[in-house]
Amino acid sequence: MTESHIAExxxxxxxxxxxxxxxxxxxxxxxxxALSMRAVASQVGLSATAIYHWFEGKEDLVDRVVLHGFRRSEAYMWKAIEELPAGSMDRVAALGEAYIRFALENREYFKIIFAIQTPAPRHIDDVPGQGGYRVLRQCVVEAMDAGNIRRTDPDVVVLFLWSLVHGLVTIFMACDPKEMLAETGCCDDLDGKDLTIGLFARFRDLVRGGLEPEEGMGGGGDA
Amino acid sequence: MTESHIAExxxxxxxxxxxxxxxxxxxxxxxxxALSMRAVASQVGLSATAIYHWFEGKEDLVDRVVLHGFRRSEAYMWKAIEELPAGSMDRVAALGEAYIRFALENREYFKIIFAIQTPAPRHIDDVPGQGGYRVLRQCVVEAMDAGNIRRTDPDVVVLFLWSLVHGLVTIFMACDPKEMLAETGCCDDLDGKDLTIGLFARFRDLVRGGLEPEEGMGGGGDA
DNA sequence: GGCGTTAAGTTAACACCGTTACATTAACAC
DNA sequence: GTGTTAATGTAACGGTGTTAACTTAACGCC
Structure with missing residues (x-):
């Protein structure tokens, strides 16, 4: 409580x-x-128990590390749209692509939040949505105002888009996407991150126009 | 290698x-x-090392447990659609709802696959898609043949739908959905699993019709 | 200069964990 | 009987997160 506390x-x-x-x-x-207290300590040149003077325990330490990741992700996403016209669907798409890129370039941060053994679910502010959700929401609202997105509850649309992208990333991080699409032959020339983004690009049409067949195209195939 | 091997x-x-x-x-x-070798052993009335006679190690044990979860999930999904007309969108929607239900009722199975520290990603057959993917794919193809889904690469559509549902579940398992949608007031009366499914229901319109505004409705709001 | 307090760090230890090596018991085949 | 194998046990190793108790240094204060 002394005055020199801050400087100290x-x-x-x-x-x-x-x-x-x-x-x-x-x-x-x-x-x-790999993130063990002892490993961290030895890398810093301290004893493991010294960490407990700065962090409450491993969980606290991990939380702080992950939090840092989120901060970076927010900046990452802002950067992705800054040069694109406000209200455009390009902005929305760029945001999705940025989300994928960041997730696949920072797998471990990403996994932890959605993988970690949390008895209670985490608060929204602790989740990639933190920055991300608000950025995306703004883009969606702007796109609605510009007449590029049908006018409905923006939060539903945001969650729709977020779910889509997050699901794609999560699935591809757990399965081998290459193997999964082997029969299809779609995006054959790509792999890893590029494949995920390539597939995301193919989602754009579906997101824009929906699954419903165009009117006046006849009743589909031979059924 | 003796003859009595099987019975034994x-x-x-x-x-x-x-x-x-x-x-x-x-x-x-x-x-x-909570799943430690010693805990399992004591529950069965064995020593921890005895487990190694039946399983290669913890990873093997967990894999087998999870595999059982998948089997159940596949049955769960087949049951969800059996009474609905083939080729209908109701079937596709029911499948999504079943996926959500199963995931939220079996959080731990579910988390493990997508959370576990896998150096190499798991094969598609080891993932809830196992049964799920094929069931969904069949429904999508049937719906295309019936003229209810625009004709494109079915695998892209399947992955689109799977991503959407899987993302929704994963996000809601990590964040507090209630808190997330507090401002919106949508689905205010629901919570937990019902809220997730309620939100999924609101996705249906977007999936069917897409985000694009209807033609001839004028250029949106006041932009 | 001595005193109390606090920060920052140490060592030793505890209770777990997955896993291995080795011994044991029982059942069966020959 | 003897050898073999399945099924289990005990003891131990190296690792984990964490706690308790101690040191060491720096500071404010009288």
Missing amino acids: KTGSRETETAILEAARNLLAEGGLD | KTGSRETETAILEAARNLLAEGGLD
């Missing part, structure tokens, strides 16, 4: 950020298993 | 299934952390 804290924070950075690297390289 | 094995399998059942319960109750 500021200096010591270096240790805290060093711990966070080490944790971040371990997580990105080897996943949650 | 059949009798002993009871131990194996007892282990599986104990593992299943522990997983469903307390997640992957």
Whole structure:
């Protein structure tokens, strides 16, 4: 409670950020298993128990690491749309693509939030939606105002789009997308991240026009 | 390699299934952390090491437990559509709803596949898509033949629908959906599983008709 | 200069964990 | 009987997150 408290804290924070950075690297390289208190500590040059002076425990440490990831993701998504015209569907699509890119480039951050053993579900602010949700929502509302999206509850549309992209990413992170689409031959020349984005591109038509057949095209095939 | 091998094995399998059942319960109750070799063993009345005679290790045990979950999920989905007319969109929608129901009623099975630390992604056959993918694909193809779905690559449509539903479930398992839609007031009276399904119902319009505004409705609002 | 307090870190230990090595018991084949 | 194999047990290893108790250094204060 003394006056010099602020300055004193500021200096010591270096240790805290060093711990966070080490944790971040371990997580990105080897996943949650590789992020052990002892591994983090040895990388920083401390004993494992010293970490408990800065973080409540492993869960707290991981939370803080992941939080940092979200902050980056928000910036990532803003950057993706900044040069595209407001109200355009291109903006909405670019946002989806950015989400995919970020997720696949930061698998471990991403997995943790949706994979972690949480007894209670996490608050929305702790989730990639944090920045993402609000950015997307703004784009959707603008697109509605511009007459590019049918006028309905914007939150339903946002969740619709978010679910679509998030589902695609999550599925492709768990299965081998290449194998999954082997029979189809669609996007044959692509793989990994590009395949996911290629498939996302093919979703655009469905999102825009829906699954319903065009009017006046006759009743489909030979049924 | 002796002749009595089969009968002998059949009798002993009871131990194996007892282990599986104990593992299943522990997983469903307390997640992957609660499923420890020692906990399983004590529940069956064995020593932890005895499990290694029936399973290669924890990973193998978990895999087998999850596999059982998939089998159930497939049956669950077949049952959901059996009384609905083939080729109808109701079938497709019922499948989505069944997927949501199963996921939320079997969170731990579900989480594991998409959450587990897999260096290499799992094969499609190891994923809820296993049964699910093929069931959904059949329904989509039938709906195309019946003229209820625009004719395009069915695998793209299947993945589109699967992504949508899977994303919705995954997001709602990680965030608090109630909180997320607080401002909107949509589906205000529902919660938990019902809210997710309620929201899924609102997706149906968007899936059918797309986001594009109807022709001849004028250029949207006041933009 | 001595005192109390706090920050920052240590070592030792606890209770788990998955897994391995090795011993044991029982049943069966020859 | 003897050998073999299935089925289980005990003891132990190296790892985990975490706690308790201790040190060491720095600071404010009188």
